[in-house]
Amino acid sequence: MDQTEDSRRRFLRYAALAAGSALTLGACAKASSNVSPQAAAPPEQDHTKPDDEEKEITGTEHLMREHGILRRALIVYGTIASRLRAKPEDVPPDALQKTAKLFRSLGEDYHQRTIEEGILFPKVKQKGGDAAQLVDILIVQHGRGREITDHLLAAAKAAKIGAEAGQLADILDGFVHMYETHAAREDTILFPAWKDALTNSEYDEMSSRFDDLEDDQFGENGFQDAEDEIARIESSLGIADISQFTAPPVPSAT
Numbered sequence: 174m175d176q177t178e179d180s181r182r183r184f185l186r187y188a189a190l191a192a193g194s195a196l197t198l199g200a201c202a203k204a205s206s207n208v209s210p211q212a213a214a215p216p217e218q219d220h221t222k223p224d225d226e227e228k229e230i231t232g233t234e235h236l237m238r239e240h241g242i243l244r245r246a247l248i249v250y251g252t253i254a255s256r257l258r259a260k261p262e263d264v265p266p267d268a269l270q271k272t273a274k275l276f277r278s279l280g281e282d283y284h285q286r287t288i289e290e291g292i293l294f295p296k297v298k299q300k301g302g303d304a305a306q307l308v309d310i311l312i313v314q315h316g317r318g319r320e321i322t323d324h325l326l327a328a329a330k331a332a333k334i335g336a337e338a339g340q341l342a343d344i345l346d347g348f349v350h351m352y353e354t355h356a357a358r359e360d361t362i363l364f365p366a367w368k369d370a371l372t373n374s375e376y377d378e379m380s381s382r383f384d385d386l387e388d389d390q391f392g393e394n395g396f397q398d399a400e401d402e403i404a405r406i407e408s409s410l411g412i413a414d415i416s417q418f419t420a421p422p423v424p425s426a427t
């Protein structure tokens with residue numbers, strides 16, 4: 174099957190799934206509107222988990238929430254890059270250093286090396302197809318990212334960022350641009366392909382394994398600690414309030 178045909182079939186499959194979900198939801202809504210509350214039969218079996226039971230975090234949820242922290246780090250890098258161009262003496266090296274350290278530990282050492290390169294990429298490669306073709310370039314980008322993080326950590330050791338500010342801003346922008354694209358392809362192509370390559374029981378096992386690996390690497394509150402750290406960095410730069418990112422209104426026509 175050629176790539177076009179493969180993509181077309183994939184699209185049709187997702188469209189059919191989406192239509193099926195919509196029909197099911199529509200049917201449920203219609204059924205419930207025609208039945209009085211008194212006449213509604215109780216469910217045969219209550220599968221609801223007790224309220225105090227911890228909710229499971231699935232494999233892809235683990236991956237995507239890690240991407241969420243890394244995307245927030247990219248927003249920090251983008252902010253630092255613009256400030257380096259405007260007023261480099263006002264950029265605290267501390268914010269750059271903390272963000273680079275977080276990207277290294279959560280992003281490069283754990284998410285990329287342990288999870289993606291250690292578990293996901295071999296499985297996707299073995300399965301073949303469109304997603305497998307992405308793996309080699311994703312690994313190259315991981316490597317380039319590590320080189321840049323080394324450079325950022327070295328630059329952040331200075332008390333103030335001075336003469337090299339413009340070059341550093343370009344390096345940060347390149348990193349941000351690379352990882353915005355990288356993470357978006359992983360979210361939409363690589364992660365779904367990995368999930369597709371597993372049976373349901375294998376996927377459940379992987380979800381538990383990710384829980385254990387995350388605990389081993391970062392302790393039981395690892396994700397929350399990382400979220401707290403990026404929130405502190407955002408506060409230090411004055412970008413914690415999300416409302417400042419709301420797009421301006423469209424200018425009215427004259």
Ligand SMILES: [Fe+2]
Pocket residue numbers: 285289311315355359
């Ligand atoms: Fe990656």
Ligand SMILES: [Fe+2]
Pocket residue numbers: 240284289356359
């Ligand atoms: Fe990733």
